[in-house]
Amino acid sequence: MAKAFALADLERIIAERASASPEVSWTAKLLSKGPSRVAQKLGEEAVETVIAALDNDKAALIGESADLLYHLLVLLRSRDILVQDVLDELQRRSARSGLAEKAARREG
Amino acid sequence: MAKAFALADLERIIAERASASPEVSWTAKLLSKGPSRVAQKLGEEAVETVIAALDNDKAALIGESADLLYHLLVLLRSRDILVQDVLDELQRRSARSGLAEKAARREG
Amino acid sequence: MAKAFALADLERIIAERASASPEVSWTAKLLSKGPSRVAQKLGEEAVETVIAALDNDKAALIGESADLLYHLLVLLRSRDILVQDVLDELQRRSARSGLAEKAARREG
Amino acid sequence: MAKAFALADLERIIAERASASPEVSWTAKLLSKGPSRVAQKLGEEAVETVIAALDNDKAALIGESADLLYHLLVLLRSRDILVQDVLDELQRRSARSGLAEKAARREG
Numbered sequence: 001m002a003k004a005f006a007l008a009d010l011e012r013i014i015a016e017r018a019s020a021s022p023e024v025s026w027t028a029k030l031l032s033k034g035p036s037r038v039a040q041k042l043g044e045e046a047v048e049t050v051i052a053a054l055d056n057d058k059a060a061l062i063g064e065s066a067d068l069l070y071h072l073l074v075l076l077r078s079r080d081i082l083v084q085d086v087l088d089e090l091q092r093r094s095a096r097s098g099l100a101e102k103a104a105r106r107e108g
Numbered sequence: 109m110a111k112a113f114a115l116a117d118l119e120r121i122i123a124e125r126a127s128a129s130p131e132v133s134w135t136a137k138l139l140s141k142g143p144s145r146v147a148q149k150l151g152e153e154a155v156e157t158v159i160a161a162l163d164n165d166k167a168a169l170i171g172e173s174a175d176l177l178y179h180l181l182v183l184l185r186s187r188d189i190l191v192q193d194v195l196d197e198l199q200r201r202s203a204r205s206g207l208a209e210k211a212a213r214r215e216g
Numbered sequence: 217m218a219k220a221f222a223l224a225d226l227e228r229i230i231a232e233r234a235s236a237s238p239e240v241s242w243t244a245k246l247l248s249k250g251p252s253r254v255a256q257k258l259g260e261e262a263v264e265t266v267i268a269a270l271d272n273d274k275a276a277l278i279g280e281s282a283d284l285l286y287h288l289l290v291l292l293r294s295r296d297i298l299v300q301d302v303l304d305e306l307q308r309r310s311a312r313s314g315l316a317e318k319a320a321r322r323e324g
Numbered sequence: 325m326a327k328a329f330a331l332a333d334l335e336r337i338i339a340e341r342a343s344a345s346p347e348v349s350w351t352a353k354l355l356s357k358g359p360s361r362v363a364q365k366l367g368e369e370a371v372e373t374v375i376a377a378l379d380n381d382k383a384a385l386i387g388e389s390a391d392l393l394y395h396l397l398v399l400l401r402s403r404d405i406l407v408q409d410v411l412d413e414l415q416r417r418s419a420r421s422g423l424a425e426k427a428a429r430r431e432g
Contacts, residue, residue: 005199039161046154047259053147054378066197089174091113155367162270221415229418255377262370269363282413305390307329310337
């Protein structure tokens with residue numbers, strides 16, 4: 001069975017494109033405009049994700065969520081952050097809040 | 109070596125919390141308010157991600173990106189979408205645009 | 217002295233454009249796409265306003281704030297709301313919170 | 325007849341509150357946190373305005389638009405910009421695009 005596509009795969013693809021010329025790669029072009037412009041795109045994709053969620057349009061929500069994830073990874077790259085750093089942070093928080101939830105259940 | 113934490117792990121954790129009581133789980137409480145409210149939270153986290161990116165504060169950007177991913181997965185759950193559906197969409201697009209970039213390079 | 221330009225003037229201009237053909241008026245074209253699309257534009261302009269504020273670029277912040285106000289008034293029109301209804305709400309709140317602040321000062 | 329409440333009135337009220345102590349005035353407290361934090365609040369209010377517009381809830385849209393205008397004026401103050409500067413920019417643009425629309429109609 002083929003391994004499922006993951007954020008690490010997307011990050012690798014973005015890294016390849018980032019090293020291409022801004023003339024052939026849209027991603028390289030966006031990165032060349034700086035983090036401020038990448039952040040603007042992320043904000044716009046978030047607005048579109050919100051709207052797709054409220055419209056209750058599943059295909060649109062999948063598409064906009066894909067755009068949002070893509071631009072989040074481009075933004076992380078523009079600030080030299082690995083997506084695994086973000087995932088590790090989520091793991092740490094999950095461990096902490098898991099303990100907190102267990103404590104809350106015992107007390108409840 | 110332990111397997112790195114991935115979106116699928118986060119999705120599983122969110123599913124566990126979603127089945128808990130809204131009194132003990134913040135995630136269950138948020139989901140009980142409906143997709144509109146989850147979308148609002150996603151929008152707010154996106155704004156904070158934009159600000160952390162512009163402030164060039166790496167720790168803040170990692171933290172806000174984690175919040176954004178968390179709320180994106182809660183939003184997907186509120187609309188019965190699996191995160192793998194979004195990742196598969198990203199894989200399809202990458203394949204397509206990879207071909208487009210190759211064509212552009214040949215032409216260039 | 218000429219009367220200063222106000223939101224009511226902008227609303228009148230938007231009303232004139234709304235009645236034009238979508239082929240000659242960008243505003244009429246946007247309105248023809250429905251409130252969801254106008255709301256998306258408002259969200260995008262808000263992101264650009266946030267970025268201009270963080271960049272501390274006064275001219276950009278004036279320009280983006282103008283875009284934001286314009287799209288807010290187009291959004292209100294798409295939902296048949298007069299801008300004076302919003303201003304009246306602000307007046308009511310100001311009266312209430314003014315009293316609350318006076319009370320707080322007496323107590324303090 | 326009483327003069328209708330306008331953005332200039334709101335700006336004057338915000339100026340009064342800004343000069344109060346952050347302990348008694350919520351506005352003074354927000355301003356004391358700096359433009360970044362005010363911009364974040366503006367972004368959040370924009371998200372809520374988008375959601376109210378999509379929910380087609382008139383009362384909510386009036387309320388959220390009021391919140392958005394309020395925070396826009398607080399943001400302008402945090403960057404020493406007068407709201408009339410933004411309104412004057414809107415007047416300039418309206419004059420320009422009015423001419424452009426007239427030209428388009430003649431040509432059409």
